[in-house]
Amino acid sequence: MRTRTPQSQAGREVADRVWTVPNVISALRLLLVPVFGVLILNEQDVAALVVLVVAGASDWFDGVIARRFNQTSRLGQLLDPAADRLYIFVTLVGLAWRDLVPWWLVLVIVARDVVLAGLLPILTRHGYGPLPVHLAGKAGTFALMYAFPLLLLAGVPGTVGTLAWTFGWASAWWGVGLYWFAALLYVEQVVRIVRQDRGRTRS
Known part of the structure; x- marks a missing residue:
């Protein structure tokens, strides 16, 4: 197939x-x-x-x-x-x-990827490859990649470190939110694919 x-x-x-x-x-x-x-x-x-x-x-x-x-x-x-x-x-x-960041942030982001990995066998079973990367997922990835350099700079004393910490965490929260929003969109796509295939089977 x-x-x-x-x-x-x-x-x-x-x-x-x-x-x-x-x-x-x-x-x-x-x-x-x-x-x-x-x-x-x-x-x-x-x-x-x-x-x-x-x-x-x-x-x-x-x-x-x-x-x-x-x-x-x-x-x-x-x-x-x-x-x-x-x-x-x-x-x-x-x-x-x-x-420099709490371990719960690692778990929150890794959990999202575990959810997506769990969708791959379902897609394979229905004859589909990996779903195209959604814009929200790309935006979330960009926000996280933008946050990391700032969080590294947060250790610099003074105003630079304070601003880096503030903007770094703001970007990190946006990234996590978009990351999980994209995951929910992928789940919705997989559910739709499964339902469509079941409908074809019944007809």
């Missing part, structure tokens, strides 16, 4: 290509994850921030290339969000390990 996606059903086929420029960029971004983890755990904050900025810029860049040159692929749809989630997870663990 061919794997279906909402994109292919809408008439926009997603290619099975592997060796595309966006996929190579995403793979390189994944390779930087352990480097970033080591830097943040060893409190090499300036270098960690540089890696985080490079990762964020490459995330935007590979998306532009994929859309402009029609290089969207199934592998890219897996690598891109996987890299985003790994950076978020590693950053959160590093910040929590250094007591």
Whole structure:
């Protein structure tokens, strides 16, 4: 059975290509994850921030290339969000390990990804691949990735640290809210897919 996606059903086929420029960029971004983890755990904050900025810029860049040159692929749809989630997870663990954020924030964000992982077997059983990344999910990821550098700067004494703490936590709360809002949208999509397939079976 061919794997279906909402994109292919809408008439926009997603290619099975592997060796595309966006996929190579995403793979390189994944390779930087352990480097970033080591830097943040060893409190090499300036270098960690540089890696985080490079990762964020490459995330935007590979998306532009994929859309402009029609290089969207199934592998890219897996690598891109996987890299985003790994950076978020590693950053959160590093910040929590250094007591810069509470561990409950780690659990709240990881729980969301556990919920989404639980949807994949259901989609597979109904012949669907991973759902396209929703704009709310992208916005939540962006807000979280924006919050982390600010939370790292929160340790700087004086006005800079105070402002970084304030804006960092504001971005973090927005990110968590959008992250979970996107998760609820994915759950609603999966429920709709299951109902539609059951309706076809009955008819």
